[in-house]
Amino acid sequence: MAESIINQWGQGVPADRLLRQALRTEKEMLPRHKAAVVERVYTFFRWKGCLNQSRPLNQQIRMARELDADFRSHAGKIPSEVLKQTIPDWSFNCLKVTREWLVQIQRPALVWLRSPRGGMHRLERFFRKDIQVVGEGPWRKAFRYFGRHDLFQTPLFEQGAYEIQDLASQCVGHFCQPTSGESWWDMCAGEGGKTLHLADLLEGKGCVWATDKSAWRLQRLKRRAARAGMFNYQSAQWETGKPLPFKRKFDGILIDAPCSGLGTWQRHPDARWTTQLDDVRDLAERQWECLNAAVGALKPGGKLVYAVCTLTRQETQSVVKRFERAHPDFIPWPWKGQEPHLPDCHGEASSKDRHGLTLLPHQWKANGMFMVRWRKTKD
Ligand SMILES: C[S@@+](CC[C@H](N)C(=O)[O-])C[C@H]1O[C@@H](n2cnc3c(N)ncnc32)[C@H](O)[C@@H]1O
Known part of the structure; x- marks a missing residue:
């Protein structure tokens, strides 16, 4: 087979x-x-x-x-x-390749679960020794899974008691720091991994708008949301360059942008052999378009988060520099003091203002992820 x-x-x-x-x-x-x-x-x-x-x-x-x-x-x-x-030859032009990273991505990826509100104790009772909570505070809802269940087939999955979500992706939700009652736009929502997390962090109050260019991904989002009993969201098919599907402005916008996915090469080793250097350039351009689409849709004082599960310079640092030069009205929103505390895991500040965070697979035992956050000063 x-x-x-x-x-x-x-x-x-x-x-x-x-x-x-x-x-x-x-x-x-x-x-x-x-x-x-x-x-x-x-x-x-x-x-x-x-x-x-x-x-x-x-x-x-x-x-x-x-x-x-x-x-x-x-x-x-x-x-x-x-x-x-x-790894493919072209990738050496895009990031500093270290032996630690190469060793880590040759290992099978760990499985991470996230339990939404109220799901945690049921999860512990059902999986017992097969799961372990990873940290303190909000991270008590992040579980490492060791067992052999088909995680898409358990009764708890059907009841929406957990989502299968990588630890780095869970970090993006916390990095957005949504507060109850806020309105958020999850611009590239895909199948809704982060939409669901944001809606959960909003504690059922406030609303998340989920858009994506792919209709079939949004269909999956709807099924997942129904399973999770999550109703404080709206969705619409939309892509950059098209008129926005709403007239309102948001307290926060998450751009979990399309990217070359180098950060997922441990979990999806076949992706190493499908992406090319030209894709990296095209995707950096797409990320720039997404950031620009967000500018006018944010309230003054609003929060903007840019996240990509890749580590290439062209997509991460270069896109951020270009955006900050073009939009001085967006000021760094430092994450110092709110960084996740997890045993054996640490992220690296990817900007001197500490408004950026890079998670490396060998440090987090999870996907690689790059994220930056700003606040808008005026309209
Ligand atoms: C990294 S994935 C998002 C994953 C999702 N946020 C999650 O947590 O499950 C990027 C998404 O961007 C969407 N996308 C790609 N180009 C786009 C564009 N020009 N406008 C809007 N969405 C786009 C893709 O369909 C894909 O679902």
Whole structure:
């Protein structure tokens, strides 16, 4: 089965979607056999850059698994030159590639859950030893998951008691610091991971407008919101360059912008081999368009948050510099004092004003993420 999924992958559908489609129909297959298929597919993509592509696929998969076994038994001894082949050449022009990062993205990604209001105790009772709370304060709703359940199939999932959401994505919601009663626009809401989080942090008071250019993603958002019992939101299909679907102004705008996704290369190793340098340039431009679309829709004093799950300079720092030069009426909104306190995790301030935060996968054991926040001074 792993071979057939890898063969289909060349046609543009991401590996995680192919895996979900293929395994959903295998009702008789044992969970550990399903896990073995997932492991083979992801191991292949993690080591793809080191494999001899002229060999038959089954031999390449075997080779990938041997490399992986070596790596797991003594990661410290794997030469950096080998690790460098696990990412595409163009990426070396976009960020400072460190050995720590390369080692981290060769490991299977951890699974993180978020429990909305009221879901936490049910989660602890149901999963028991399979989950662990990661931190204090708001982070008591972030759980690391260790078990082998199909997390999309449990009764608690159906009841909306948790969302499967990476820790770095959860950090974006907290970084927005919404307060109860505010109005927020989640501009690139996609399937609503962050819309749901913002709505939860608003404690049911206030409202989130969710827009996205993709109608099918917004459909999924509606299903998720219904499951979570979340009704303080509105959604509309919209994309940059088109007239806004509302006339109002917001207390806060989150731009979780389309990006090259380098920060997710641990969780989605196949994405390393689909993105190109040209995409990085195009996506930086798209992010700039999104930021400009937000400017007029924010109230004076309003909060603007820009987040991307990537680490390329072209998209992160360069976009921020360009925006700050063009819009001096947006002033840094420092996060000092509100940074998340998690054991063994620390983010790096990505600006001297401390209004930016970079989360690196080897520091957070989660996706890489870059985020910056400002306040608007006047209209
Ligand atoms: C990083 S994803 C958002 C993920 C989502 N916020 C979540 O937490 O699940 C970026 C989203 O931007 C949308 N998008 C891409 N280009 C866009 C544009 N020009 N205008 C509006 N949305 C866009 C994509 O459809 C995609 O859903």
